[in-house]
Amino acid sequence: MRITYRSHGGNQAYWQERWEQAPADSGGLNLAAYPGRFAAEALAGTEGPVLEAGCGLGRVLRHYHGQGREIIGLDFIADALAKIRTQEPELPLLAGDVTGLPFADKSFAAVLAFGVYHNLPQGVAEALSECRRVLTKGGVLCVSVRADNLHNRCIDWLAARQARTAPGEAKVFHKANFRADEFAGLLRGAGFRLRIMHFVENYPLLYKFRVFRAADHKHFDEGLARAEGYRLSSLGHGLQALSNRFWPAQFCTTIVAIAEVA
Numbered sequence: 001m002r003i004t005y006r007s008h009g010g011n012q013a014y015w016q017e018r019w020e021q022a023p024a025d026s027g028g029l030n031l032a033a034y035p036g037r038f039a040a041e042a043l044a045g046t047e048g049p050v051l052e053a054g055c056g057l058g059r060v061l062r063h064y065h066g067q068g069r070e071i072i073g074l075d076f077i078a079d080a081l082a083k084i085r086t087q088e089p090e091l092p093l094l095a096g097d098v099t100g101l102p103f104a105d106k107s108f109a110a111v112l113a114f115g116v117y118h119n120l121p122q123g124v125a126e127a128l129s130e131c132r133r134v135l136t137k138g139g140v141l142c143v144s145v146r147a148d149n150l151h152n153r154c155i156d157w158l159a160a161r162q163a164r165t166a167p168g169e170a171k172v173f174h175k176a177n178f179r180a181d182e183f184a185g186l187l188r189g190a191g192f193r194l195r196i197m198h199f200v201e202n203y204p205l206l207y208k209f210r211v212f213r214a215a216d217h218k219h220f221d222e223g224l225a226r227a228e229g230y231r232l233s234s235l236g237h238g239l240q241a242l243s244n245r246f247w248p249a250q251f252c253t254t255i256v257a258i259a260e261v262a
């Protein structure tokens with residue numbers, strides 16, 4: 001696992017600031033894009049309660065709650081949960097940490113965990129075991145993490161250029177990055193059988209440049225991007241599709257794994 005550092009932030013402080021600034025999610029979820037597409041794939045054919053670990057502002061959670069699915073959201077940023085409550089007061093939510101889930105063994109038929117485990121500076125294997133503990137036999141985990149590949153190394157190089165730390169200034173943990181084989185090994189070690197791994201372009205490098213963004217995304221609007229996906233122009237989409245077609249593991253941003261309790 002490769003660790004990415006930044007000049008400021010850190011895990012909990014980063015999310016606190018990010019969710020304070022972001023508007024509440026609209027409740028829309030694009031089922032053709034990340035993460036909706038993968039949540040739908042993982043939950044197809046499952047029955048029983050679902051946990052969304054690291055639910056953030058609740059775009060996934062709210063969608064399934066609206067469909068009548070029994071689902072609970074957990075996140076360690078209480079302010080994000082408060083934003084969800086202003087929209088959906090009756091939605092089950094719990095403030096807590098994914099490294100110690102406050103649920104009994106075998107409580108859930110499925111766990112959705114999008115973009116959570118790469119926020120842990122250490123203890124990812126233990127957190128995955130914790131996730132397995134709360135799943136029933138045959139229960140399904142859908143998990144995404146930041147990929148350790150050429151694409152994200154370019155992003156990190158750009159970010160390091162833009163925010164050089166002053167001499168003597170400490171760098172802080174930003175994200176853990178995983179190679180596909182490495183993450184598959186972690187899932188196996190935690191007692192999961194891998195069903196499928198997808199190489200996904202969520203927030204592609206090209207989206208950083210206005211010229212490659214879809215017409216209605218030229219002005220950055222996090223709420224829109226989170227509801228629709230980080231949509232590119234035809235040119236941007238073509239370039240991204242080409243690189244993803246030939247080198248998916250190197251040009252994706254995110255690895256999405258769907259696994260079941262072995």
Ligand SMILES: C[S@@+](CC[C@H](N)C(=O)[O-])C[C@H]1O[C@@H](n2cnc3c(N)ncnc32)[C@H](O)[C@@H]1O
Binds near residue numbers: 077113
């Ligand atoms: C990338 S966001 C994803 C939010 C949501 N799953 C979605 O796809 O919209 C990651 C979320 O994980 C939460 N998180 C990070 N580390 C966590 C931890 N140790 N325990 C609980 N939540 C955590 C953050 O607060 C944030 O809301």
